[in-house]
Amino acid sequence: MADVVVDPGVPPEDARLLRESRRVLIKMRHGWVPEPRRSVSGLRARRIASLGGVAFFGLLMGVGFLGRGLGLLLLVLLGIPLMIVLFIRSDLAEEDDDEEDYEREVYEQLRWYEGRYVLPDDLDESSARILGRAQRAIAAVTGSRVNAEGLLDDVRNAVMLPAQEWEIARLLAKLSALRTKHRETVSQGLTPKVEAVAAPLARALDSSEDAVLARVEALERYAANVADAERAYLAQHQIEELRGRLHQYEELVAETGADGFAVPELERLAEDADRLEQALRRSVSSAQEAFRYLDP
Template sequence: MDPRRRPPHLLIDPALPAPISSVLRASPQALRAARLGQVPHRRGPDPVKLVAITGLLLLMAGLSATGGFIAALVLISFSVLRGLSDDPEGRRERRRVRLAMEHRDRFILPEDLDRDCGDLLRRTQDATETVLDSEINRARLLDTIDNAVTLPDQTWQIARKLVRLSDMKAEHHRLVPGAPPPEVAEAFTPYVKALETAEISLAGRVRALEEYARQVRRADGVYRAYRQLQVLAERTPRYEALVAETAEDALTLPGLEHLTEQARQVRKLFHESIGEARDAARHLLTATDS
């Protein structure tokens, strides 16, 4: 399957408080129920158990002549019936659905987007994850922007616009399900162009984010090589000793004498790749502001 055809995953507004966000993230079924306005009904007591316990209590009441005992049986009956109707998981599910309904504009489900907009969101999420999971980001070498804050916010803003675009495209197709007559087709063109322009603009923002991720991925590879070379540089005497002990005096291992220059070149390439990643980040911010 084309990786760009993978559906996006659940997205929650990064500005939402962590306790609420964690509950919503752990309850995708509650989010779908909230989107449909379906709050689970309170489940009543099991009728079989209810009949059995009621019969037992009536039998006990019939065998007793004391009013105090009968009163106690009434209290016991109330507690038992309440216990029969108690449904802890049901109560938790209803709370989760109500919480999701209170924050219905703070999460986005895969089904909230059409196929093309879903593709764009998935690409956005992939690019964001690439940057956030990179070694150079974890090492705080990308100081142009605060990726941990800026990129989730960028993803959320793009996603909200994609949902709006999906809704408007669906509405447009409902209003204009087929091609209009040729003599009036031109009157519909501005509306179609508006939708196309919005999608092209959002696709451009996604490509800018993907370019940033591509530069970060490249810089990550150079960074790993740079760190490996630093470790090897510390072991240079061992390599030189190995050559001296195992090779004839006339033989030398090509490249060892140039190690310092090679390390300098790799270091230069690393700094260049970091600079290119930062430039891509600045371009991403410029594209977002426009």
């Protein structure tokens, strides 16, 4: 299953960012808001002050207490390593700040899209399985050669299939959230009166899942018809390749004197090609008919 399912109405660049920002989206979903931006000059000032303090401390030890020569030696042995450590820590702090800046930018861009994406974490186990089935069916259609060659309604596929995926994901996310709350409530134990109310509500949840599942099964039927067309398409091309070399076979069997054995088989190639072309047309028609059941 894809990490993030996005409403097809989201602009493409923002949709791409949504799909690439699952970690930030999860933090946002749990109420995370980035801290105000810290100034770069303030970070540099702190680093300079720290390094200056180390240098001053080393010189103070060398000149004021232990003499110039020994002080300089201690500065080399202690001050410089400490400065290196502080430089490294400062660089790591800058990397953390860069990460915070990136997450802040993502937050500013994507905070308007709450409700227009579904995360894997939004789905319970049953819903995740159902969405996975839908996505596999969609991938089978969009990845087929008959779709790439335009034998299907590729324009409608490009519009309708993402819309179907989003609608299925959106409904399953709502179902999962409500089902989780329902289970938490009933797990506490119910009185007979409350149970009488809860039971029909549980059936409503099951009915909703069945309705979404019917959408997915329609997608799977469409994918199955496309698979039939794909097999017919492949077989037709294989036959066409063989038929294109038919004269070479005929020359070979004539030269070898095997006419009586091979020619009848070779002549069937043309008939097979015609039958496969008809089968392909029927398969494509069946796929297009199945597609109509996906229209809203």
